[in-house]
Amino acid sequence: MDLLLTIIKSDYLQRTRSYAFLITLCVSLAIAYTFVPEPNANYSTIRIADHVGYYNSAWFGYVTAILTSIFLSLIGFYLINNSIKNDIHTKIGHIVASTPISNFIYLLSKVLSNFLVLFTIAAMVFIMSILLFILYNDGYPFELNQFVKPYVLIVLPALFVIAVIAIVFEVFFGKYSVLQNIGFFFLFSGLLVMTPKTEMQFSMDIFGSSIVMHELEQTVRKISNTPENTDLSIGYVLGNVKQTHSFEFKGMEFPTIFLLSRFIWIIIGILVIYLISHFFHRFRLKERISLRKHSVEIRKEAVSKELLLNKLPTPEINYSIFPLVKTEFLLLFRKGKKWLWIVNVLGMLLLAVLPIEKAHQLVLPILWFLQVSRLSDLTTKEFLNNVHYFAFSAYKPMSRLLFSQLLAAISLLFLLAVPLVVRYAIRVDFYAIFSIYLGSVFIVLLACALGILSKGKKLFEVFFFMITYAVINGIPFVDYFGGNSHDSMYLVYLFILIFVLGCISVYMRRHQLSE
Numbered sequence: 001m002d003l004l005l006t007i008i009k010s011d012y013l014q015r016t017r018s019y020a021f022l023i024t025l026c027v028s029l030a031i032a033y034t035f036v037p038e039p040n041a042n043y044s045t046i047r048i049a050d051h052v053g054y055y056n057s058a059w060f061g062y063v064t065a066i067l068t069s070i071f072l073s074l075i076g077f078y079l080i081n082n083s084i085k086n087d088i089h090t091k092i093g094h095i096v097a098s099t100p101i102s103n104f105i106y107l108l109s110k111v112l113s114n115f116l117v118l119f120t121i122a123a124m125v126f127i128m129s130i131l132l133f134i135l136y137n138d139g140y141p142f143e144l145n146q147f148v149k150p151y152v153l154i155v156l157p158a159l160f161v162i163a164v165i166a167i168v169f170e171v172f173f174g175k176y177s178v179l180q181n182i183g184f185f186f187l188f189s190g191l192l193v194m195t196p197k198t199e200m201q202f203s204m205d206i207f208g209s210s211i212v213m214h215e216l217e218q219t220v221r222k223i224s225n226t227p228e229n230t231d232l233s234i235g236y237v238l239g240n241v242k243q244t245h246s247f248e249f250k251g252m253e254f255p256t257i258f259l260l261s262r263f264i265w266i267i268i269g270i271l272v273i274y275l276i277s278h279f280f281h282r283f284r285l286k287e288r289i290s291l292r293k294h295s296v297e298i299r300k301e302a303v304s305k306e307l308l309l310n311k312l313p314t315p316e317i318n319y320s321i322f323p324l325v326k327t328e329f330l331l332l333f334r335k336g337k338k339w340l341w342i343v344n345v346l347g348m349l350l351l352a353v354l355p356i357e358k359a360h361q362l363v364l365p366i367l368w369f370l371q372v373s374r375l376s377d378l379t380t381k382e383f384l385n386n387v388h389y390f391a392f393s394a395y396k397p398m399s400r401l402l403f404s405q406l407l408a409a410i411s412l413l414f415l416l417a418v419p420l421v422v423r424y425a426i427r428v429d430f431y432a433i434f435s436i437y438l439g440s441v442f443i444v445l446l447a448c449a450l451g452i453l454s455k456g457k458k459l460f461e462v463f464f465f466m467i468t469y470a471v472i473n474g475i476p477f478v479d480y481f482g483g484n485s486h487d488s489m490y491l492v493y494l495f496i497l498i499f500v501l502g503c504i505s506v507y508m509r510r511h512q513l514s515e
Helices: 002-016 019-032 057-080 083-089 092-097 103-136 145-173 177-192 199-203 210-224 256-279 286-304 322-334 340-353 356-369 372-376 388-392 397-416 418-426 430-454 458-472 490-514
Strands: 043-048 051-053 234-238 245-247
Touching: 002 083, 002 103, 019 057, 019 103, 019 430, 019 458, 043 057, 043 210, 051 057, 051 210, 057 103, 057 145, 057 177, 057 210, 057 458, 083 092, 083 103, 083 145, 103 145, 103 256, 145 177, 145 256, 177 356, 177 372, 177 458, 199 210, 199 256, 210 245, 322 397, 340 356, 340 397, 340 418, 356 397, 356 418, 356 430, 356 458, 372 397, 372 430, 372 458, 388 397, 397 418, 397 430, 397 490, 418 430, 430 458, 430 490
Parallel strands: 051 245
Antiparallel strands: 043 051, 043 234
């Protein structure tokens, strides 16, 4: 038990002291601030048809709880899905493998540390929801149980399941981070589109939000006398808030089967960890050992051969940036498994054959998201491979090395969008082409800025997933590539944002070079 607690404590402290966690926490609090709009805001987060709730304790508690469950499940996976990988890189896993701790206890400790990381963020959001109630409420009494109950029954079980999923993906797809990122993207999307209607179906909802949304819908139906067969729109609404009607939501009593299901989800998670513990490699990485032996054999062969210095080619000094761009492009192109390019080619074919609006709005952001593992370490691979001292001592590391990395990544993204660009060129729609180009520049500079800031790739993966998911769900203000119709100032705003990201990237990289 002491060893279990030690692993949980050390892993938790290591994660919470990282830049990625601190920035994610700040961003989470900033987004949580918008969960319940201020009284004069021009948007609403939970709106049933044309009704929103009075700002009492129940509305604040339940609304922030279901949004926290969905939002934190969305970004939480990308924040915690590298716990085993970190132990491999830091060699701590080899120490753990030499101890009597079982695979199950080790994996369970990783689940619990993952859960504690997400719980810390949820606790901060919980405190913020109470502060927002104090700030916004209009004479309604504070009821603590209306905050605690939804967070305990909705948020915590959902976060535990996400912590389990992260470990399951690491055990089976630990070598392929791209499969983890893409796999969870589609898994999350599939779970979120489920529309349960009965108590048994509500019990299958991992996020626990459907039963609350159903209760809100039924409350509005009783007030407005809307028949059951009439659909009511529920969700995030921009503008037109002055036409809303208010109703009082007093909380809800959860069915017994739902209460049991939240506990059962935790038990199932523990059982899943026990089952996959039999497949855990326990840090017996045969491939690395074989590769090391192979490299030793090659080194011996090289030493055995006679080296004639006078026959070596004469080195030539070349200050051109094009060899660096070519090298960086090849590094991006060859990264990952070769079969992943089959998926990329299929995406490019869809850009060529689907209706141009669908191709631009849906296929292009997903195709670019598939490159997340290529872009996430664009400007951090020097640190990850411990060659940053060598790389930063090169000739003009800012104007040559950094610029070549950015240019290679932009070229790759724009190359993937070529089928769509050609179709717009035939239409003589240069506005759309320029929007696509600026979108590729934006994503690359975002990867650059977040990578340099955090000296890792997790932060960009979290942000890129959030942006992509918001884009394919039609939220217009996150459209960075012109997929939706915009006014004439859209390109100006996008260009300003790109300029700001570029300045931030240059400033932070100069600061790194001066350290």
